[in-house]
Amino acid sequence: MLDQSYLPGARAGEGFWQSLTERLVVPLPIGDWFTAVVGYMQDHFEWFFELVATVIGFVADELMALFNWIPAPLVFLLLAAIALWRVGWQFTIFVLIALYAVLGMDLWPATMDTLGLVLAATVAALGIGLPLGVAMAKSNIMQAIIRPILDFMQTLPAFVYLIPAVIFFGTGRVPGVIATVIFAMPPAVRLMNVGIRHVPAENVEAGRAFGCNGLQLLYKVELPLALPSIMAGINQTIMLALSMVVIASMIGAGGLGDPVLAGIQQLRLGTGFQGGLGVVILAIILDRLTQSFGTRRRGPGLWAGLGRLFGRRT
């Protein structure tokens, strides 16, 4: 039975209002329904969840293993090279110092785990999200259907994703990645949609006037012109994935979330702060690198950047 003490009339104790609200308010056990739906899916689509779990688990495991296998100096070199190529020498120096700090805080394996989880989740989120974004841009009906779902996905508190994820997939990396995928996907869908819809009408007309068919129009005109928007979406997806991966450590996803969680649970300020710092460092590096791919490169290339860094005139 509903608790109706807050309804008008209840407090005043007026019998009329009491009976009216009792008659008007229908109890809606949405939570029960949701539980029932989840239970039904659990019983009848087990094979599907197992398939998803196997694939996601495999990808996440392999990526985590890969990043942990690569020797740290090689990661330094790789990230520094990309930073020099895409951003500039100042940022390259930051990357080197930041990674060195991660090593010093003894967070290297956790950071690599998180990187692997983030990338696995991002790949899955983009794999689903970008085609959805294209479909949304091409069809107003699709847009009308998908948009409220995205609103729902984005406003539902992140923690709520963890519950069904645990029910379907148990604890560990797999539900963590899956919750992350759902949480991180909306910006990729939205910005793909917006990007394509905002391609100048005359460019689209030019594409059509020169005989593009639908597919050619997409990859010759719309996707390239929407690229800054798409890259912004990918960037946001990565950032959201990173924040969710930390939350997902509550269900045992591992990575940088563990020290943060330990810091909260055991009030170990230092441990929590170090974990948080690791997340920030990873976030800054991923953010700047992905952002740099959104704009057409006009700065110095890798070799010119190297030359400038070491004082050689190019």
Place this chain on the structure above:
Amino acid sequence: MTMAIVVSCAAKPDNKPCLSKNGRNYASIRGDQTKGGMCLDAKLKVENVYKIFGAQPKRAMTRIRKGQGKDEIFAETGMTVGVNNASFDINEGEIFVIMGLSGSGKSTMVRMLNRLIDPTSGSVKIDGRDIVAMSRRDLIALRRREISMVFQSFALMPHQSVLENTAFGLATAGVGRSEREDAARKALDAVGLGANAESFPDELSGGMKQRVGLARALAVNPSILLMDEAFSALDPLIRTEMQDELLRLQSEQARTVVFITHDLDEAMRVGDRIAIMQAGEVVQVGTPEEIVRHPANDYVRSFFRDVNVSHVFTAGDIARRDQVTIVDRPGMSLRAALSRLDQHDRENAVVHDRHKRYLGTVSADSLKRCIREIGPEAEGRIEMAYMDQVPALAADTPLDDLLAPVASAPFPVVIVDSEGDYHGTVSRSVLLHALNRSEEQPGESAAQTEAEHA
């Protein structure tokens, strides 16, 4: 009030028999061709085309068939009649201008010629094939081969180089890289941008961008070129330059050009024939001359009001390049110059150096006199024969200040630009015809010109 100018030099020989006369610089009008209409095929035939914007175009069409007007339909259904029963023919090889104020439906009209916008009713026939009834596949093939388009805002692809942009249509059609890049380079050379092939659009000025737009349209070698306010976004000087460029390209290979503009001067300058659109209807189609002489209504007449060319135009605007030119280089003797004049059957010629810097004007008489003076054996330099009484004038001289020098000079006055480069010449008749346009009574002068032509 006419701009009719008979181009004295012969049109280039062309395999197509009924092309517009080319080789002109200023608008020339071929009333004789369009009136006779004997050997003209309609390249594009627009018949009873309607375009209705709104939720249920079909219902608006039934209202139109019942005889309801555009305003009535809008008031009762909220639907807009964008193009209302347009019919006209566009001839092979002509520049057909569609002119009208913004909102008159001209941009919609041109987009129905390649079906970027589907007509609600009516037919658009290209070489007799109705594109409205065409399948999607045929339509795409048509757009790839037959018909291309130039846009007001250029609509270049910012992620592609100038060369890739120019090759866009061919790439879309699946032409191999080397072949399409060759064609693109040729098209870029044709518009004078061969050196910028590797640039990106954001590195180019507006005029250069539109040259790329033009090259992109030409690269597929279409028989029909649609130009939607192609030069409207350019500043006036560049715009004139681009108009000249279009006319020059047209003189090399005449295509059927449909040119959309809201600007009367532009329409008069480039148009072989003009269609005037008002509120979705084609109110008049004709040569510039016919339209000036017999405007169909006040709307058409309003385009011509207050157009006083003597204030608006400068010497550079009306100068024409139909003079024989002699490039002064080692070995250019008096006799060589004289034989060039004889070949072209001209009385005088403009001499400039290889960088187009204007040097002087010679006539057959002045050359012969010099040859006589130096004797039959000696080789005289050409500058001996320059005639001092023909002063060169700056391109920005207003037409009013041009009257005295042109009237007193025995030959067309040479116009040079700010760098001293040869820009063209203004003869008495060119100047008179240009000034004539601003007269109050257009009918008489047009009739006179026509009599002269006949």
